[in-house]
Amino acid sequence: MLPSFSYVTDHPGFRGTIKNSPSDFIVTEIEMPERLLSDARAESLQKTSEAPLEQSNPCLQQPKKLRKEPPGPFAKGCHGGAPSPSECDPRRAGGRCSASPNKNQPEAEPGMKPGLEEASRLESLLGKPMSELLNKFACDLKDAWGLENNADAGAREISLGQVLDKKNRADLHSAVRQKFPFLVTATKDNEMIVKGNADYRELGRLVTEKETSDFFKFLDAKLENSTFSFEPDGNKEHRKVVHHFINRKFGKLLETKSFTVTDANDQPNMSIMVRFREKSCSRKRSAGSFQEKQDLYTDFSYTGIKDKKAITYQPMVVKKVTPERLKEIGSKVGKKGMKIHNIHSVCQHLRLGQLKGNHFDIVVRDLKHHSHDSSADLKGRISEAVESVKTKGFVNYYGPQRFGQGQNVQTDQIGLALLNEKMVKAMKLFFTPEDTDDPVNDAKRYFLQTEDAKGALVMLPEFKVREKMLLRALNRYGVNHEGCTKGWLNIPHSMRIFYVHAYCSKIWNEAASYRLKIYGSKVVEGDLVFSEENDENISLNDKVHVVTAPEESANKYSINQVVLPMVGHSIKYPSNKVGQWYRERLSKDELQMCKFRVSPLQLNIPGCYRPILKNVQNLSYFLEGSEKGIEIEDNHLNESKVSLHISFDLDPSCYATVCLREIMKCDF
Structure with a gap:
């Protein structure tokens, strides 16, 4: 997919082969720092399960009042209150654990009163004069909100001036909203604008000031699997109004449920609990789905898709499988080419993209000059190429594996047919065989010649799951526009959109x-x-x-x-x-x-x-002779006897093969 594409560097490069064997291409996922921390916490919890709960698990905090556990999906996450057996379930292997944000403010320094730390942060970021102006603006705005028929209160805003440093802007956004939850911040051309939060004002008319403030601090923290509870409320109609407000304003982000609590007088009452929706849920839940059991299947979750011909290391979470069970089946899994290590319990699944990047250890063999390069200094060519990309970066192309490298029909062609709603064409492109004789391609060839979906289904090996799902639908509905549409709908959404994304990538x-x-x-x-x-x-x-x-x-x-x-x-x-x-x-x-x-x-x-461009990080390399006695310092050695060992880190969604293409000036 990249033969005639541009480069950003102008060094001559060199030739070589990659992926001679899986051990020549080793990929190690770089985990997000917060995930490493939370995994350590979960492991610590497992080791100290005999200790009192509030001491052994930093993810949990004691509830403000005695409560009965809420039913349904709220029982899955880590939240304030004593955990139900399904929370932070030690039977679930992998993942990570989130803290409850019912108390979102950072801990105050010793001797510092609550609330003073945010003021100190603001003053250090803004300076004392501007910090005082912001305080006065906030106070005046709250006073104006308290007055009836004050039409201009919602239009008031204040500029904090231009903040050029990106990190300072992020810190300032956070500090303002933690100190003044009733304000919202925005940036326009590096200028920080602060104004009143109309949603805060509306909720403040329904619940207490403290509840409103705590709710927006919870919302701003955005901690996954965390919850927030309003005070007990026996008025059903009032609870309905609060439910409707949250669903109307934040329904894509939050979900709510009323559940039974014991109030301060030890009397049963009702309270509204709010939690962040799971990002993996793509379909709307039915009205009664809070009562349905959500963990109905065993699956693996992971953060990134890795190279097929490589040795790869990455975290995975297995739902409904205990750490003990994973350890028991380790030898069986090993026969399949997989090894499991560092097994421990966690509270969350993983999501695609939830990684910091990837580390690559690659061996490039059979090094040679390009045919048009007359230089005899191969070592110099390699050094020049590596240093050039180290300094200037590489063009951030999508790699050939995105499109089905070496296939007669590439995935982007199928994606274009789907975008044009040519369902039959897309299906026939999908079943176009490669130029080999094997059970899979024989079945595809038979289907295109006969349109006999049932016969092709019998011919396919069991592991071709996607092909079988499509053929079952085609056998039922026919190989026409409607049947092919239903066939595409018969495979998961992530598979359907994969082809369209391939076209967009091209x-x-x-x-x-x-x-x-x-x-x-x-x-x-x-x-x-x-x-x-x-x-x-x-x-x-x-x-x-x-x-x-x-x-x-x-x-x-x-x-x-x-x-x-x-x-x-x-x-x-x-x-x-x-x-x-x-x-x-x-x-x-x-x-x-x-x-x-x-x-x-x-x-x-x-x-x-x-x-357009990306930089490579932590790049290092060395040359190695394939036979004993070869001196790498000699620039006139036999080209094919030398291998390049190169290591580097890349951000998520960057391709090592594309980085190597820029270094070597050749396509794979």
């Missing part, structure tokens, strides 16, 4: 190559640059800025800040020649700029942004 690769060919490494008017602002009140598109002519003249941005859109229905395009290229390219494939929804297949592709 367009991005072509766009990146075109952008570098016409503009090079200079940032020009109309380019898109991305602000990594942490404020979630700002939409993705508002974080993307179109470079102006004065900004181009002033060289305000670097090529490392330039992003290109992954096509979709809700993104902006560059306003220079690259934007025009996108329009012409999509028109060539009979697609409009806004048409990235396939309703019959429940596919919705809003689009996103991806940096």
